[in-house]
Amino acid sequence: MKTKNYFFTTFLLWTFSLSVLWFTGCNDDDGYPEVDGQNPVLTLTTSHIQSGVGRTITIEGSVSDKDGISAIRLECDDLNLDKTINLIEIYEKPLETYDLSYKFNIQRDETGEQFTIKVTVTDVGGRTVSEDLLVTLDGDFEKPLFTLSPDKNVTVLIKAETKFNLRFSVSDDRALDYVTIEIPGIDGFTSLRLEANGEKTFDFVERITLPNIEQMYNVTITAVDRMGNESVAGSIISVSEMPDFEKMYLADVATVEELNSDVFGVPMRIERTGAYQYKANYYNQQAGTKIFFLPQKSDFSPICFGLDPEDSSKLTDDPETVKPIVLEQANIYYEITFDTQNSTYSIRTYPIAEAINPIPHKYGSTSLDTWGDGGSWLQEFYFGYMTSNPREVERFSQDATNPNLFYLEEPLFLEAGTQMNFVIHNWHSDGWWNYCTWRVDNSAEPEIFGYYGKEAKYTNPAWTKPDHVGDNWAKPVVNTTGNYKLIFDAHLERAKLVPAN
Structure with a gap:
């Protein structure tokens, strides 16, 4: 009798256990109830992302699972990517649906060409599903870049034969497709389509004959890359007698490439003192420097002022025959005045000692009569390149020969497309204090750094x-990636940012 009761009791316990399992289903360690026991569903927005070094990709898709999504893992050893998105930890519960959107930056020094990212979704029951996402570094996101193009306004002087040298250079980070040139209104000039054949750079020079009458022409140059990205360079050509130029520039470089390789400051803006009259002050560091004067910034053509080859006491404006003005003395300031209407000029020099600047204290001094009342405030005085606040000024070095001249010891590494944002400012330990500072005439195209x-x-x-x-x-945009040196003359109130190599 006792044996019979024992077996009956054991049978009841076994039946109860089966009932519990039947009603609760399979559980994970956290005890989440099973709904359908199916694998998660993962749908990526795309299976292939085209990107590039230094760019950010976004891994996107939709995930669903009725039992509940536990985690999503993103893996790619070659990109050093191993990220687990733990949804239970983030939301304190599993989710039935989730919109995946994860941003990842491709390192700028990455040398690979393509990568596979494995995306794995796990539900609360331990079931998984995976998809592969191909990432290739062949994306084309940038528009073509004009590294050289005519100024927005160009004057061509009426001559016996009036000609204009149309010159431009364009580049693309991937592949150029074609370039078009349109100049309506010129007899004999038809619109051009020039095939670039997938090259990364394209250069063009052509001399265009213009009618000998006062007239304006619109030049439109359009560059298109293989992905259809396009950039437009526009210019207005004015054919006229010698105008009274509002702006004039001093060029101390030898090539068109050097005129256009700077971020700002080359050629150097000079002063207009009256109708057709200009004054250029210039510090000459090296004997034998050759200079010209230009009313346009990007080219030595169509007008270039310099010495007349037939009479060096006069100026000429012809870029094909002009001779440079040669500055023979080193470590001295020159002042050159000239009249473009009468083709006359004069030159004088003055020593560094006579070249004053507005700097209120000896550079690097520590005892400052800050308020002009005979008192002192102990703090080192210097200034330099500032992008945020005076506590983070990059200190200028002062030239050993010319105390008006300052520069950054370390070059600035700047990427193409970067818009700069800086002033020249005094350092201050506590923050803002506009005690000794220089601003610019035009943020986008700085030419004067005024006190x-x-x-x-x-x-x-x-x-x-x-x-x-x-x-x-100062907020100029950088055209070409590279290292640049910043040079500032406090007497001239001029600065330039030019390639360091």
């Missing part, structure tokens, strides 16, 4: 030049 917001008692009393800039930070 800004000065008060006479805080600066050199001999510095009487008026403020001629606003509170404008």
